[in-house]
Amino acid sequence: MEIIKKNITLVLGMSIPILMILFVAGSIYLPGLFVKPPSINFLYSSVDSGDYYCGDIQQYSVQNGQLIKNEIKHPEKGIYMCDEPKLFIQDVVKNESKQISFDEAKKLNLDNSVMSSDGFEVVYGSRGEGFFPFFFYSSTNYDTRYLKGHNISKKLNIQLNGVYSYSFHFIGWIKN
Amino acid sequence: MATKEEVLQYIKTLAEQKIITKEDIDTAYEAGSGVKTNIVLNKKLSIANILYYIGGGIVFLGISILIYQNWSTFNFVTKVLATLGSGIVAYFIGLLFSRDERTETASPAFYLIFALVAPIGLYVVFDNAGFDVGSYGLQSLISGIVFSACLLSYIILRKNIFALFSIIFGTWLFFSLTSFIVNDSPYLNDSDFYQYRIFLTGLSYILLGYEFSKSERAPLSGFLYGFGILGFLGAALSLGGWKPEQNIFWELIFPVLVFGTLFLSVSIKSKAFLTWGTLFLMAYILKITSEYFSSGLGWPLALVIAGLSMIGVGYMSISIKNKYLSSPS
Numbered sequence: 001m002e003i004i005k006k007n008i009t010l011v012l013g014m015s016i017p018i019l020m021i022l023f024v025a026g027s028i029y030l031p032g033l034f035v036k037p038p039s040i041n042f043l044y045s046s047v048d049s050g051d052y053y054c055g056d057i058q059q060y061s062v063q064n065g066q067l068i069k070n071e072i073k074h075p076e077k078g079i080y081m082c083d084e085p086k087l088f089i090q091d092v093v094k095n096e097s098k099q100i101s102f103d104e105a106k107k108l109n110l111d112n113s114v115m116s117s118d119g120f121e122v123v124y125g126s127r128g129e130g131f132f133p134f135f136f137y138s139s140t141n142y143d144t145r146y147l148k149g150h151n152i153s154k155k156l157n158i159q160l161n162g163v164y165s166y167s168f169h170f171i172g173w174i175k176n
Numbered sequence: 177m178a179t180k181e182e183v184l185q186y187i188k189t190l191a192e193q194k195i196i197t198k199e200d201i202d203t204a205y206e207a208g209s210g211v212k213t214n215i216v217l218n219k220k221l222s223i224a225n226i227l228y229y230i231g232g233g234i235v236f237l238g239i240s241i242l243i244y245q246n247w248s249t250f251n252f253v254t255k256v257l258a259t260l261g262s263g264i265v266a267y268f269i270g271l272l273f274s275r276d277e278r279t280e281t282a283s284p285a286f287y288l289i290f291a292l293v294a295p296i297g298l299y300v301v302f303d304n305a306g307f308d309v310g311s312y313g314l315q316s317l318i319s320g321i322v323f324s325a326c327l328l329s330y331i332i333l334r335k336n337i338f339a340l341f342s343i344i345f346g347t348w349l350f351f352s353l354t355s356f357i358v359n360d361s362p363y364l365n366d367s368d369f370y371q372y373r374i375f376l377t378g379l380s381y382i383l384l385g386y387e388f389s390k391s392e393r394a395p396l397s398g399f400l401y402g403f404g405i406l407g408f409l410g411a412a413l414s415l416g417g418w419k420p421e422q423n424i425f426w427e428l429i430f431p432v433l434v435f436g437t438l439f440l441s442v443s444i445k446s447k448a449f450l451t452w453g454t455l456f457l458m459a460y461i462l463k464i465t466s467e468y469f470s471s472g473l474g475w476p477l478a479l480v481i482a483g484l485s486m487i488g489v490g491y492m493s494i495s496i497k498n499k500y501l502s503s504p505s
Contacts, residue, residue, distance in 0.1 A: 007387065009383045009384075009386050009387040010383070010384065010387040012383050013379075013380045013383030013387060014380070014384070016380040016383070017346070017347075017350040017376065017380055020350070020354065020372075020373065020376050021350065021353055021354055024354045024358060025357050027363070028361060123362050124362070125360035125362055126360055126361070126362055127360050141360045144360050146361070146362050148362050148363070151363070153361050153362050153363055155360075
């Protein structure tokens with residue numbers, strides 16, 4: 001105790017980074033222990049294409065709680081050979097995707113709100129890049145999706161088939 | 177028990193009568209405090225020492241260029257020998273040199289080569305093993321290894337160069353480990369997170385610099401004060417943001433931090449504090465003027481006010497420097 005008192009500035013100087021590391025780790029992992037994890041599954045589409053144009057097409061949408069297929073009018077100029085997007089149910093508890101057909105998906109009761117009824121939303125991850133001492137570069141990570149809410153986030157294992165991660169489109173939360 | 181003033185007065189009397197010398201007082205102080213003052217505290221880098229370090233830096237540059245130019249032609253063993261191998265050899269040469277009083281002054285140059293080359297050697301090893309060398313996980317591992325090596329060397333050998341590299345590699349470990357923990361989480365991973373880390377690193381450097389200034393590691397305190405206050409004030413100013421997305425808390429607290437820095441520059445006798453404090457006060461005046469007063473008063477008038485304020489800040493800074501920080505000659 002006497003040594004600590006004598007070298008208080010040294011102790012403080014060395015404990016600041018250690019406390020910051022503990023704080024960061026705590027703020028990432030601790031909230032998950034106290035918050036009820038997400039439980040509402042959602043439906044999404046993903047197109048198997050390397051073409052940006054194809055990946056950007058919103059083939060499906062929700063109308064009156066039901067999935068509908070939109071008619072896509074391709075521009076006259078250019079030839080676009082876009083596959084039909086595949087539909088997936090994301091089981092958020094098991095954190096895995098299961099492909100379903102359009103007919104199966106039509107039977108689902110969907111809610112296309114951004115936020116689920118249990119307070120989560122699907123967002124992009126973020127990415128910090130760089131090499132010491134330049135870690136400042138921070139940007140959206142389009143290759144990852146997270147469920148975010150109540151100060152916790154959960155990385156989603158989703159099917160991103162296209163070269164461009166824009167191929168992912170959230171459609172709606174599945175209501176029981 | 178005599179008071180401090182009485183003791184000092186008595187020493188003054190004895191010195192006037194040439195009964196005791198400065199060395200006697202230093203020896204008595206060292207025996208009591210356990211800190212060697214005169215020898216180490218006042219040790220300045222001589223030309224020879226500077227040349228040693230420059231030589232070490234050039235050796236590092238040579239090894240880096242050699243590896244860069246022959247990356248595709250060198251095999252794994254050659255790459256490891258040229259980097260990690262030469263780093264380890266340099267470390268042992270430094271050890272050998274430090275055992276002899278005649279060559280001891282050259283030993284830090286070899287420790288410098290070790291500290292600069294060893295991380296590259298580790299990168300070569302991990303790259304060959306198939307790891308993603310850009311990932312924060314691997315950066316944490318490499319910085320952790322070199323940090324531990326330098327810290328351990330410092331504890332055993334008590335060389336300032338190892339203290340310096342322990343701090344540098346410790347900082348690298350801190351940044352890469354926190355980035356690794358956050359990963360690509362949508363929470364925390366933004367520029368503010370980076371600024372907060374710089375702010376706290378700066379504060380940590382300042383505290384370490386203050387502690388070192390009282391010991392045999394005093395030569396490091398200038399480096400720590402300089403980079404510490406730069407990071408501390410730079411991050412605080414940056415956290416204030418810009419209208420309309422400004423952070424009022426940081427904008428209001430910043431002048432308190434700057435004036436605290438200027439005040440501290442006198443008590444800890446740091447020119448780095450005074451210089452950076454003055455520059456950041458000027459930057460703050462310009463920022464606040466252009467953010468809040470350029471539209472109401474008009475840009476030209478705002479510039480006049482900012483300019484006059486900066487002249488005032490400059491005058492204050494020079495006055496403080498002349499009055500408190502210039503060595504009497």
